[in-house]
Each structure stands twice: as C-alpha cells, then as structure tokens.
Amino acid sequence: MPMRPEDVLLPTPSGVCCKSGGFHIDPTRPVAKALITHGHSDHARAGHGAVLATQETLDIMRLRYGEKFAGATQAVCYGERIKLGDVTVSFHPAGHVLGSAQICVERKGLKVVASGDYKDRPDPTCTPFELVPCDVFITEATFGLPVFRHHDAEGEVEKLLHSVKLFPERAHLVGAYTLGKAQRVMAMLRRAGYDTPIYIHGALEKITGYYQERGIELGEIRLARGMNKADLAGTITIAPPSAIGDLWSRRFPDPVAAFASGWMRVRARARQGGISLPLVISDHADWNGLTATIAATGCSEVWVTHGQEDALVHWSKSRGLKARPLDIVGYGDEDEREPAAESA
Amino acid sequence: MNRFAELLDRLAYEPGRNNKLRLIADYLRTTEEPDRGWALAALTGALTFKHAKAAMVRALITERADPVLFDLSYDFVGDLSETVALMWPADRSQKPNTPPTLTDVVETLSLLGKTQLPAQIARWLDGLDETGRWALLKLVTGALRIGVSARLAKTAAASLGNKEPDEIEVLWPGLTPPYHDLFAWLEGRGDKPISTDPAPFRPPMLAHAIEEPELAALDATDFMAEWKWDGIRVQAVAGVDNGETVARLYSRTGEDISKSFPDLIEALKLPAAIDGELLIMRDGRIQSFNVLQQRLNRKTVTAKLITEFPAHLRAYDLLGEGDDDLRGHPFEERRKRLEAFIAKLNEPRIDISPLVPFKTWTELIAARANPGAANAGGDAPAVEGVMLKRRDALYVPGRPKGPWWKWKRDPMTIDAVLMYAQRGHGKRSSFYSDYTFGVWKRGENGDELVPVGKAYFGFTDDELKEIDRFVRRNTIDRFGPVREVTHEAGKGLVFEVAFEGLQRSTRHKSGVAMRFPRISRLRWDKPPGEADRLETLEKILAASEHGRTPVLESQ
Numbered sequence: 001m002p003m004r005p006e007d008v009l010l011p012t013p014s015g016v017c018c019k020s021g022g023f024h025i026d027p028t029r030p031v032a033k034a035l036i037t038h039g040h041s042d043h044a045r046a047g048h049g050a051v052l053a054t055q056e057t058l059d060i061m062r063l064r065y066g067e068k069f070a071g072a073t074q075a076v077c078y079g080e081r082i083k084l085g086d087v088t089v090s091f092h093p094a095g096h097v098l099g100s101a102q103i104c105v106e107r108k109g110l111k112v113v114a115s116g117d118y119k120d121r122p123d124p125t126c127t128p129f130e131l132v133p134c135d136v137f138i139t140e141a142t143f144g145l146p147v148f149r150h151h152d153a154e155g156e157v158e159k160l161l162h163s164v165k166l167f168p169e170r171a172h173l174v175g176a177y178t179l180g181k182a183q184r185v186m187a188m189l190r191r192a193g194y195d196t197p198i199y200i201h202g203a204l205e206k207i208t209g210y211y212q213e214r215g216i217e218l219g220e221i222r223l224a225r226g227m228n229k230a231d232l233a234g235t236i237t238i239a240p241p242s243a244i245g246d247l248w249s250r251r252f253p254d255p256v257a258a259f260a261s262g263w264m265r266v267r268a269r270a271r272q273g274g275i276s277l278p279l280v281i282s283d284h285a286d287w288n289g290l291t292a293t294i295a296a297t298g299c300s301e302v303w304v305t306h307g308q309e310d311a312l313v314h315w316s317k318s319r320g321l322k323a324r325p326l327d328i329v330g331y332g333d334e335d336e337r338e339p340a341a342e343s344a
Numbered sequence: 345m346n347r348f349a350e351l352l353d354r355l356a357y358e359p360g361r362n363n364k365l366r367l368i369a370d371y372l373r374t375t376e377e378p379d380r381g382w383a384l385a386a387l388t389g390a391l392t393f394k395h396a397k398a399a400m401v402r403a404l405i406t407e408r409a410d411p412v413l414f415d416l417s418y419d420f421v422g423d424l425s426e427t428v429a430l431m432w433p434a435d436r437s438q439k440p441n442t443p444p445t446l447t448d449v450v451e452t453l454s455l456l457g458k459t460q461l462p463a464q465i466a467r468w469l470d471g472l473d474e475t476g477r478w479a480l481l482k483l484v485t486g487a488l489r490i491g492v493s494a495r496l497a498k499t500a501a502a503s504l505g506n507k508e509p510d511e512i513e514v515l516w517p518g519l520t521p522p523y524h525d526l527f528a529w530l531e532g533r534g535d536k537p538i539s540t541d542p543a544p545f546r547p548p549m550l551a552h553a554i555e556e557p558e559l560a561a562l563d564a565t566d567f568m569a570e571w572k573w574d575g576i577r578v579q580a581v582a583g584v585d586n587g588e589t590v591a592r593l594y595s596r597t598g599e600d601i602s603k604s605f606p607d608l609i610e611a612l613k614l615p616a617a618i619d620g621e622l623l624i625m626r627d628g629r630i631q632s633f634n635v636l637q638q639r640l641n642r643k644t645v646t647a648k649l650i651t652e653f654p655a656h657l658r659a660y661d662l663l664g665e666g667d668d669d670l671r672g673h674p675f676e677e678r679r680k681r682l683e684a685f686i687a688k689l690n691e692p693r694i695d696i697s698p699l700v701p702f703k704t705w706t707e708l709i710a711a712r713a714n715p716g717a718a719n720a721g722g723d724a725p726a727v728e729g730v731m732l733k734r735r736d737a738l739y740v741p742g743r744p745k746g747p748w749w750k751w752k753r754d755p756m757t758i759d760a761v762l763m764y765a766q767r768g769h770g771k772r773s774s775f776y777s778d779y780t781f782g783v784w785k786r787g788e789n790g791d792e793l794v795p796v797g798k799a800y801f802g803f804t805d806d807e808l809k810e811i812d813r814f815v816r817r818n819t820i821d822r823f824g825p826v827r828e829v830t831h832e833a834g835k836g837l838v839f840e841v842a843f844e845g846l847q848r849s850t851r852h853k854s855g856v857a858m859r860f861p862r863i864s865r866l867r868w869d870k871p872p873g874e875a876d877r878l879e880t881l882e883k884i885l886a887a888s889e890h891g892r893t894p895v896l897e898s899q
Contacts, residue, residue: 146409147417147430151473166370167363245767245825265430266421267356272825274767276357311416318410 003110005136005301008087011326016114016138018105021084023052025103025114028328035089037116038100039064039179042331052076054091056099056214060179063206078127094118095129096283097180098211104132112136113297119282120289121153124187125180125216129293137299138326141307142284143262150262150286156279157188163256163277164236171232171252172277175241175259178204180283182238183211185260186218188281189236199224199232201239201248229253245274262286291315306331345472347375348383348446349479356490364492368500372527379446381522386446386483387497389599390521393453393484401428401481404466408433425485429477432469443471447522453484495597505530510741513547513598515539542583542590545598546617546663546671547741551731551748559705567732568676569700569708571720572750573658574633574728574845575623576640580657580694582612589613593622604645608655611691617663618682619739621697623726625656630726633859634847657694659686660731663739671739675747678739700730712751728844729753755842756884757864758783758876761793762837765815766826768800775808776815776827779863781839785854785878793831794854794878799841802862811837811866833873840865846885856881 009016015027023033030047037043037053039060044053046065051058055075062069076082078101081090086108091101094116102115111134118140120129143150164172176182182204189198197220200208205223212218224237233253243249244257262282263269270278285293290312294302301322304312309325316323351371358364368387372380385391405414405428414431421427444452449468456464465484469477482488498516499509507530518539519526528534578601582591591612592602602609605622624631624639639653662682663671670678679699686696698719702708708730711717716724729752737747760781768777778800782793803811814829814837821828830836842864849857856878 145417145420145431146413147421147427149430149474166366267426268422270357274825276359277354278357308416308420311413314410314412314416 003108005110005112008105008107008110008112008136009114009138011303011328013327015328016326018084018087020107021087021089021105023084025105026116026331028331034070035103036061037094037103037114038097040097040117040177043116046070050074052082052089054078054099054101057101059210060099060207063210078130092130092132093127095120095123095126098126098183098214098216100126100180102130102132104134110135112138113299114138115140115293117142117284118293119285120293121150121282121285123184123283124191125184125211131293131296133298135299136301136303137294137297138303138305139290139294139312140284140331141290141304141309141312143265143282143286144290144304144308144312146287146311148262148265148282148286149288150265150280150282153184153188153281154192156260156281157185157192160236160258160277160279161189161192161194163258164234167256168234170254170256171234172236173244173249173252173255173257174236174238174279175244175257175261175273175275176238176281177261177283178240179207181260181281183208183216183218184283185238185279185281186221187216190217190219194236195219196235197222199227199235199237201237201243203240203243204238224251227251241273294321295319345444345446345449345468345480346476347371348379348386349472349476351383352479352482352488352490353475355492359491361496364496365500365503368492368497369503372501372504377524377527378522381524381527382446382450384497384501384523385450385521386488387492388494391450391483392486398424398485400462400465401425401485404428404462404469405432425481425487426478429469429474429481432474432477434470443473443476444468449480449483450521493597494599501526501530505532508742510547513545513741516598517541517544542585543581543592544583545579545581545592545594545600547598548577548579548596548619549739549741549748550743551750552743552745554732554749554751556709556751559708562705562732564703564705564708566734566736568679568735569702569711569730569732570660570697571700571715571723571727572729572731572752573621573623573630573697573723574726575621575630575636575658578620578622578657579663580608580612580618580620582615582617584615589615604640604642605655606645607650608657608693611657611689611693613691614665614685614689616665616685618657618659618694619661619663620657620659620694623656623658624653625693626654628722630656630658630723632725633845637847655693658697659694660697661739673738674735675733675737675739676735712753727753755844755864757840757842758880759838759867759870759874760796760841761831761872761875762811762815762829762839763793763795763831764826764828765811775812777808777812779811779839781841782831783854783876783878783881784873791833793872796852796854796856796878796881797841797843797858797861799839799861799863802842802864803866807863807866831872834871836872838867838870838872838875839863840867846881848885854878854881856885 009018014029015024017024023035024031025035026037026043027034032049034048035052036057039057044061046069048070050072051070052074058073058075076091078091078093081088088106090104094100094102096117096119102113104113113132113134118129176185186198199222202225241259249255256277257275258277258279259275260279260281262284264278264280302316304325305328313323313325354367355364417431418427468480498512502509502512515537518541525537529536577596579594582589591609592600593605595601624636642649662678662685665685700711700718712730715727720727732749734747760783762779763782764780765776766778768775780795780798782795784791785794815827818830819827820830841861843858843861845859847857
C-alpha cells in the first residue's frame with residue numbers, strides 16, 4: 001500500500017502532527033515534543049515537553065518566555081538531518097525572520113514540507129529562503145490574494161525617508177512587528193544611507209539587542225523613553241503597531257503614523273488603523289511568491305494553513321494540484337494584541 | 345502620471361489640512377507644466393471624462409483575471425478601482441510601456457471616442473505601477489475622494505506666490521486648465537490674469553458668531569440687522585456675453601450649481617451679482633430646510649420636482665450691477681441699491697430679505713426671540729437667527745472680524761448617553777474623540793439605548809482628556825478602532841448635545857438624524873437613566889414638519 005501524506009503528517013486543529021515520529025510542528029497547545037519553525041508567538045508557544053528548533057528560534061523563545069519555556073531543547077542547523085522514529089526531519093531557511101525554518105519530514109521516500117511563514121524576497125536580517133522540492137507542500141496564505149503583490153521594500157524605505165525630509169518638524173513613528181520586521185526596517189534604513197540614531201519603543205529592546213548580538217548591523221539604536229519631545233522632531237522611531245495610535249505616541253511632536261506591513265497594500269486597512277504613511281514591507285510571500293514557490297517545489301499536493309486559503313486552494317486546483325485548506329486555530333495572531341504597556 | 349499618483353496616494357492618507365496643503369504645494373512647485381496644471385484641474389474638479397465608467401473598468405479586468413480570484417479580491421478590498429489597480433496583470437511578454445504623463449492621459453482622453461477608450465486605458469494600466477493604476481482609474485472615473493476640496497487646492501496654488509487664496513478665487517472662473525497664465529503670475533513671470541468671464545463668482549464675505557453678552561460692547565446705531573434664513577447661501581450672477589445673458593448660480597464655495605436650478609436661472613434677467621439665500625417657497629411661504637433638502641438630494645431635475653419644490657432666492661446683498669463693482673461701497677449704500685434693483689427686476693422668485701427694525705439691543709433681542717411678531721411673519725420657522733451688519737461694512741472676502749456678526753437662534757439640546765468612541769485623526773490620533781451617543785427607547789426587554797448621532801467637537805482639550813480617560817476605563821468591547829463604552833441606566837457618561845435641527849433618516853436605526861450635532865456640556869452629574877428618550881426627538885421632528893418652530897419642553 002502506498003504511503004499517504006497523512007501517514008507522514010496529520011493535520012489537527014492544533015497543528016500538524018507526526019505520529020510515527022512522535023512530534024507536532026508549531027502546535028498551538030502544549031505537547032510532549034514540538035518542532036518549531038520560528039519564534040513568532042503564534043507558532044512558538046511556551047510549555048512543551050521538548051522543543052527542536054534552530055539556535056536562534058530557541059534563543060528568541062527564551063528571551064520571550066524565560067529560561068523554563070520548555071522541558072528540554074535541542075538546537076538544529078539548517079540542512080542537518082535528524083532521525084525521529086521512522087521519519088527523517090531537516091530544517092531549511094524560510095527567509096521570514098532570524099532563525100526561521102521550513103521543516104521537511106520524510107518517510108519512506110515521501111516528502112512533506114511544513115514551510116511555516118516564509119518569504120522569497122531579500123532580507124538583510126536573515127538567511128534567504130531555500131526551495132525544498134517535495135511531494136506535499138504546506139503553505140501559509142497570509143497574503144493569498146492576487147491583490148497582494150508587494151514592491152521591493154527598498155522603495156518603501158525611500159518613501160519613508162522622503163517623508164522625513166518633507167516634514168522635518170514632525171516625528172515619524174513606524175509600526176513594525178517586534179520580532180523581525182522592526183529589525184529589518186532598521187537594517188534597511190542603514191542600507192539606504194540613514195545614519196542618525198534610530199529610536200525604539202521599549203518593547204523592542206530585547207529582541208533588537210539579540211539581533212545585534214548575532215552580528216546584524218543596525219547602527220545606533222536608542223530608546224525613545226525619556227527623550228525630550230522637541231528633540232524627537234525629524235527622527236524615526238520604531239514601535240509595535242499597537243503603540244502607534246495610542247497614549248504612548250503623545251510624547252512625539254505631531255507624529256506621522258507609519259506602518260510597515262504587507263496589509264498596507266490595501267487602503268482601507270491603513271485608514272482603519274489611522275495610518276497616514278503606509279509602507280508595504282512584508283515578511284510573508286506575496287501572491288506571486290506563494291504561487292511561484294508552490295510550482296517550484298514540484299509538489300502534487302498543497303495544504304494551505306492560515307490566511308486567504310480559498311484563493312490559493314482555487315489557484316492550486318486550477319493548476320491540476322490536489323489542494324485543501326487546513327483549519328488550524330490560532331495562527332496569524334502575532335502582535336495583534338492590544339497596546340504595549342504605557343510606560344514602555 | 346507617477347508623480348501625480350504619488351501625490352493622490354499621500355493625500356488619501358493624510359488627515360491634516362496643513363499637511364495636505366504642504367503636499368500639494370510641494371507637488372505644484374516641483375512638477376513641470378502642463379502636468380501640474382492638469383493636476384490642479386483634477387484636484388479642483390475641473391476635469392470630467394464622460395465615457396469612462398465603472399462598468400468599463402470591470403469589463404477590462406474580467407477579460408484578464410480569473411473571475412473567482414477577482415471576486416475574492418474585490419470582496420476583500422472593497423473598492424473597484426483599487427482592486428483592479430492591485431491585481432492588474434502586467435503583460436510581461438510586451439516591452440514595458442513608458443508610463444503616460446498626466447498630460448498624455450488628459451489630452452488623449454479628450455480626443456478618444458467611447459469605442460477606443462478601453463484599449464487605451466488597458467495600455468496605460470500595463471505601463472503604470474499599482475499606485476499609478478489606482479490614480480488613473482480614480483481620475484478617469486471621476487471619483488477622486490481623497491478629502492481635498494477645490495478651495496484647498498487653490499489655497500495650495502496661492503501659496504506658490506504668497507498670494508491670498510481669495511485672489512485666485514476671484515480669477516478662477518476666467519481661468520482654463522492647464523493654467524499657464526496662473527502659474528506665470530504666481531511665480532512672478534507674468535501679469536495677473538484678467539477675468540473675462542461674464543458671470544464670475546465673487547469670493548463671499550462670512551460672519552463671525554456672536555452671543556448676547558457681547559452685544560453690550562457694540563453700539564446698536566452702527567448696525568443694521570436682517571434675518572438669517574435657514575437655506576443655502578448662494579451667489580446669483582448674470583452678465584452679458586456678445587449680447588446674450590449668461591446667468592449662473594454658485595454655492596458658497598464657488599461651485600456652479602446652475603444646472604440644478606433652471607427655474608431660478610431663468611429669473612436672473614438683469615446683469616448683477618446677488619448674495620442671497622436659496623430657499624423653497626410654497627404658497628408664499630418659505631419652507632423648512634428639510635423640504636429644501638429633498639430638492640437638493642435629487643440628481644435629475646424634472647418638471648415635477650420644480651413644481652413641487654419651487655426654488656426661491658432671498659437677496660441679502662448686491663455685489664455688482666452692470667459694470668459697477670459695489671463691493672467697495674458701504675453696506676447701507678449697497679442695501680439701497682439692492683432694494684432698487686430687486687424692484688426693477690420684478691421677479692416673483694427673487695425677493696429681498698427684510699431688515700429687522702430695531703433701535704436698541706433690547707428690541708433686537710425681543711425680535712430674535714420671536715421673529716414672527718417682528719416682521720418675519722409666517723416665514724418665522726425658517727429663521728435661524730439674525731445677522732448684524734455694520735452700516736459702513738465694505739464687502740470683504742473671507743471672514744473679517746467686526747463688520748458682520750451672525751447671532752444664531754439658540755440650538756436645541758438633548759441629554760444623550762455615550763455609547764461608542766473612536767480615535768480621531770492627526771493631533772487627536774491617540775485620543776478617543778469621535779463619539780456615538782444614544783437616547784432611550786422602549787425595546788422588547790424594557791428600555792434600551794438607540795444611537796441617534798455622532799459628534800466630534802464642542803468640548804475643550806481638557807474635557808477631551810477626561811472623556812478619553814473615561815472611555816479607556818469603561819470599555820466593554822472593541823471593534824477595530826471603535827470601543828463600546830459602558831452605557832447602563834446607572835453607569836455611563838451623559839452628554840448635553842446641541843444641534844440645529846432634525847431630519848428623518850433611513851440610514852439610522854433610530855430613524856432620525858441631527859444637523860450639526862456637537863457636545864455642549866458634559867453631564868458627569870447625571871445618571872444615564874435620566875437622559876432623554878427617542879419620543880422627545882420625534883416630537884421635535886413632527887413639529888418641524890408641520891412648519892411650527894419646535895419648542896422643547898422644559899424638563
């Protein structure tokens with residue numbers, strides 16, 4: 001009897017599970033053994049018995065949840081093959097954030113790749129996405145609609161710098177997810193030649209420090225806390241998205257609210273958030289990236305996890321692939337929480 | 345086109361007026377001609393393309409995209425132009441097109457017939473990026489909707505030459521896109537353009553508000569008073585061009601609204617410029633604003649509409665007669681000219697707004713309190729206050745302080761309960777400053793609050809902070825940027841809401857909509873259970889519909 005994909009990885013509402021290997025991938029509830037693709041809180045949760053992940057992902061989980069975030073941990077390098085029961089697993093760069101990985105699970109010649117979140121665009125803060133040929137590809141669909149075709153992020157950074165020039169007496173507040181996006185924006189500002197200090201919200205301090213420790217060049221980063229209001233004119237401050245329209249922003253002179261996110265491609269999204277300078281900078285693959293990646297893996301079957309599943313399933317089927325949405329509850333919630341502490 | 349697209353894009357997101365001005369001025373200063381002239385025309389609404397319609401845009405995308413993917417996308421984005429702009433498949437097999445300039449677009453569109461249009465638009469869409477595509481589709485379908493008024497665009501243009509916006513306003517009707525002569529003058533390269541329009545708009549003079557206690561500082565003998573009618577302030581202008589009379593009706597902002605009021609236009613037979621109020625007159629009686637609104641809301645003007653809602657002009661002032669510009673003459677003198685002119689015109693659709701006779705402020709206070717007993721007679725319900733004009737006031741555009749005062753009738757007020765709050769924009773972006781409030785109504789399970797309006801001003805900065813704090817501490821639910829706030833009979837915040845009138849509304853669950861609502865007082869002392877009921881509003885509404893002045897029962 002031929003091997004079925006479900007004999008390798010079985011979708012459940014709390015994440016995909018490998019029975020014969022005795023593990024889950026990115027489970028949304030505590031399990032005995034978890035393989036974690038990356039450190040965003042919707043994928044990496046505390047309380048598992050054992051965690052297998054890249055060193056960076058383990059470090060990030062430790063920073064966020066404290067030393068006791070899991071019973072035991074094991075670090076894995078990109079490309080290293082590990083035998084678990086009768087399956088072989090390997091981690092491959094996903095290009096999403098520092099340490100992010102796709103997890104390839106192979107059993108008796110059938111390869112299933114759980115890609116986690118990924119992007120196929122350059123990012124100075126993480127290892128570029130690696131294409132892993134497979135039989136079944138599990139893809140995210142955060143931006144799984146053909147309206148999401150993101151520009152080069154460099155152009156968006158130019159837009160920000162132009163605005164800073166146009167409004168030198170105002171402060172520019174850039175909303176960016178705490179892990180990954182914030183540091184990517186900093187690194188890109190540096191590459192665009194911006195060499196004055198970049199200010200940050202306190203909630204970004206730990207992760208940003210960690211990126212710098214790992215050798216990622218971010219230039220001079222200062223906390224906005226304690227700064228004189230007038231001295232923040234003409235500066236750029238990066239903060240969690242929830243802080244941009246909140247009490248915290250009152251310490252800035254006539255702030256320009258910017259937000260670095262793939263969602264900014266849609267005007268209504270920017271307007272609902274009170275954003276006046278939307279920057280389309282995404283850490284997820286856009287529609288072209290998703291469809292090109294699916295095609296390039298050579299897979300015959302696609303499982304679509306979180307986001308706009310319908311359109312991607314429709315597209316895959318129209319290309320003669322088997323495709324189904326997976327209903328996993330709880331992905332896609334990173335940084336969707338309410339305002340960070342006012343004192344931060 | 346790309347630079348214009350970038351401007352529209354930025355304007356669409358920018359809430360602040362001054363920042364919008366900066367963005368437009370920056371664009372006009374740094375963009376070459378004639379592009380910037382066409383841009384100014386687009387921003388002031390001076391461009392229309394009759395063949396480009398939403399249906400054509402939809403047809404274009406349907407030929408190029410999977411219909412299932414289009415429907416899912418449209419459903420997510422919610423705006424046709426934007427969806428098409430975002431998902432337009434650039435044809436990579438073709439050599440990339442050079443993006444068209446704004447001038448290319450405008451000039452080509454004016455030449456093309458309906459059948460050639462779709463292919464041309466498609467070629468342009470292929471050559472532009474998505475912001476460019478979005479801007480192009482907004483431009484050709486004629487719905488920019490980026491929160492920029494014609495006045496704002498003209499103000500930005502004026503700033504190029506440190507001119508007053510009113511100077512441009514005066515010239516505007518005589519200018520044609522792409523405005524080479526205007527830019528030459530603004531940049532000091534040419535003479536001021538001369539208006540050749542036979543019936544130009546003149547920037548209006550506006551009044552500051554005044555309250556009773558402030559009257560004491562003024563000398564009653566310096567002033568004349570007239571009723572402030574509850575209609576629409578307009579300017580009716582007639583001139584002669586090659587022996588033909590040209591007549592136009594302008595809104596207060598200079599928009600030409602002649603097409604909507606052919607009945608009034610035909611009465612403008614003598615060359616002059618009248619400042620007055622547009623009203624509906626039935627059987628010799630001025631009708632309420634609600635009635636006027638029913639005519640204003642119609643797109644097509646039918647004979648039936650004209651018969652049922654006859655337009656009427658009640659004249660306040662005469663700005664010019666024949667070749668005489670009267671704006672430099674004192675009000676008292678203009679008034680005499682106006683009286684003589686209206687008599688000479690002798691048109692039933694145009695009459696003069698009577699002066700309110702008074703010698704002392706006490707007499708005027710009495711007249712304002714009871715316009716019917718003064719000389720407003722049966723038209724009293726359409727009086728929304730009195731205007732005070734200095735006898736020696738010249739007609740000065742804008743809102744000079746001193747020569748004219750408006751003293752509105754007291755607003756109506758109700759006590760309503762804060763139900764939802766939303767964050768504001770710009771400087772208020774971190775404050776919950778837009779409030780939805782409700783009044784009590786009998787529901788299936790006893791009394792319940794039903795929303796009756798929204799207000800976002802009327803309070804001081806300190807009060808805003810207090811309300812913001814209250815909202816944050818009493819949030820019971822969140823919907824995106826909106827917070828639902830505790831609103832029970834025993835717990836919540838009561839606002840005294842002032843408003844100018846009520847209208848029936850099918851859009852509001854309560855069935856009523858307020859005109860010009862604002863927060864007049866915070867009633868921290870009042871339990872929400874003692875706020876007003878919907879029946880109170882319905883009584884006011886019924887009274888206004890029967891032509892009586894609504895009187896609120898004291899509580």
